[in-house]
Amino acid sequence: MxxxxxxxxxxxxxxxxxxxxxxxxxxxxxxxxPMTVVIGKNGVGKSTLFDxxxxxxxxxxxxxxxxxxxxxxxxxxxxxxxxxxxxxxxxxxxxxxxxxxxxxxxxxxxxxxxxxxxxxxxxxxxxxxxxxxxxxxxxxxxxxxxxxxxxxxxxxxxxxxxxxxxxxxxxxxxxxxxxxxxxxxxxxxxxxxxxxxxxxxxxxxxxxxxxxxxxxYLSYFEPNSARSLPLAGPQKHLNIKGDNIGNVVQFMEREHKDRFKKVLERIAKKIPGVDKIDTEKTADGRLLLRFNDKGFQDPFYAQQMSDGTLKVFAYLLLLEDPVPPPFLCIEEPENGLYHKLLETLAKEFREHATGRKGGSQVFITTHQPYLVDALEPNEVWILEKCADGFSTIRRASDDELVKNMVEEGLPLGGLWYSDYLDAR
Incomplete structure (x- = not known):
């Protein structure tokens, strides 16, 4: 790819x-x-680079x-x-x-x-x-x-x-x-x-x-859009706002039924509190996503789920696309997510990007140290603003001190939080 x-x-x-x-x-x-992550403070130009x-x-x-x-x-x-x-x-x-x-x-x-x-x-x-x-x-x-x-x-x-x-x-x-x-x-x-x-x-x-x-694929995911109930009709790929999740589910269940069942089982294991994910067909042919929460007998539908749960589901569904995009760009995936989910999500992105089947190249911007903890120095770029108002960028692995500290077992996100990644 x-x-x-x-x-x-x-x-x-x-x-x-x-x-x-x-x-x-x-x-x-x-x-x-294969996975590149850009970090930096607010206002340094991460959104500009994404754009x-x-x-x-x-x-x-x-x-x-x-x-x-x-x-x-x-x-x-x-x-x-x-x-x-x-x-x-x-x-x-x-x-x-x-x-x-x-x-x-x-x-x-x-x-x-x-x-x-x-x-x-x-x-x-x-x-x-x-x-x-x-x-x-x-x-x-x-x-x-x-x-x-x-x-x-x-x-x-x-x-x-x-x-x-x-x-x-x-x-x-x-x-x-x-x-x-x-x-x-x-x-x-x-x-x-x-x-x-x-x-x-x-x-x-x-x-x-x-x-x-x-x-x-540039993700402009909007949880409220994902809660909408689109018209029936299968669609191959998730769109940038995620408001066609139901259509993608309908396509995967129709075209890849056995695989899709396994996908739902795999995703359910990665979302805290969710025991099972399945679908329910409406009278007009649409498919509703049902999330079975541990401890509750009746399922919750996508329209009732939290922003974070919908976001994680959308990202994991995107990574399970049978024909993934060559380039996947996501801005601040941490928004609305429990911080302990971020390391898992980062590993999912890397596994997808480096998989033998040739997954998408992944480009992410973030300001969340917990996500950076799961990264290697050569995957991380630090965007900073200079005194003249313009930005510069450098790779974390270019700093020998940072590389040595990570090799000794110190997490990269923790080093960033402690200002070790700042320009010296």
Whole structure:
């Protein structure tokens, strides 16, 4: 399954310039782990980092102008770092599978003279076979909605001199297409090139990357939404708010009946106080979730359960998806949960992310030490705000003292609570 090895963010709110993991030009850095957790105090930018993935997913689906306004972002000028005049930039370094050559996706978003955001630059590149160093070769380059794409599995082009004057460099390709190249001009430069080209059969690498982003799952779970009683109709996957839990249950019971029964039994053992979980069919064909609480003869329905119980059930059900998303992003899963549940939940996420069957890569933000207690230093990134108001980020394992203390048996969350993870 595809995996993000590194990401760089520039000029996105408090994230003026941060990098996590390995990039094409930072090969000495360790890649992101299957489960990555970002910690930090309130106001340091954890929600902003979470929203990086939400923004990219929205930009692919709706275009950059609408993405700047969605989810209360407030428009381009609100999300561009203050007093910065440059473009908002994102860089993702990922692999389609463990043996694949990594691919880098770069996008720069700026505002035109009327203040409307547009895609200033977009690029996909990959090193050639047996190429272990040097600049990767691009197979998609767009500047202001116009550029060149390399078809099929061809290797792309060396653009060492392109950064000096990208528009002029691209002109050499506009004169004549070849068997390998295709001149591209988008009708709307506010849309991503990968959105259009990724739907074409002649661009398989672009298509795979588009599918990768489309498959991301960002959890905006709302317990009240999960208590709603949706219309009957099976659905394969849990949606971002969790208000279709009943539909997912209906699908799993219909398509994976034996497995689903075991899933419910397994989940029931992990939720304190719950002895059994089963379903009840309504007259109109819907399935109601029933939670049998220890000590009570009659079951409780999902509409009567606590926020924490519903949340744990939703997360565990998500991890049991027969076709899990490639990338699972969760903001502050601890909200509403008993603190002793967090270590169990962290272990469930790690087991899913590192499983032999290739589960989702998991990305979590938190400010709960009890969850961090279950983590290893290389899984944890510390986000901090500097005196200039912008954030920096570093890996806990980069601190030898912290690594040694964890190796001696001290829990990482306890070290964080005692300020040992603060910058020195």
């Amino acid at each position: 595809a995996k993000i090895e590194g990401i760089r963010v520039k000029n996105f709110r408090a994230l003026k310039d941060i990098s996590l993991g390995r990039l094409w030009n930072q090969q000495q850095s360790e890649p992101l782990t 990086v993935f939400g923004f990219l997913a929205d930009a692919l689906k709706f275009g950059v102008e609408e993405a700047c306004d969605l989810r209360g972002r407030g428009g381009f000028e609100k999300i561009r770092s203050q007093v910065q005049a440059g473009a908002i930039e994102f860089e993702i370094y990922y692999k389609e599978d463990g043996n694949a050559r990594p691919i880098t996706y770069e996008i720069a978003i700026d505002a035109d003279n009327s203040g409307r955001p547009f895609v200033q630059k977009e690029r996909l590149r990959q090193r050639r076979k047996n190429q272990s160093w040097g600049r990767p070769f691009s197979f998609l380059i767009l500047a202001n909605g116009k550029g060149v794409a390399w078809k099929g599995e061809s290797e792309g082009v060396d653009e060492t001199n392109a950064d000096n004057d990208l528009d002029r460099w691209l002109e050499s390709f506009y004169k004549e297409e070849s068997k390998e190249t295709e001149v591209v001009e988008l009708s709307d430069k506010r849309k991503l090139g990968i959105a259009t080209l990724g739907s074409l059969k002649q661009h398989p690498r672009i298509s795979l990357f588009r599918q990768f982003i489309e498959g991301w």
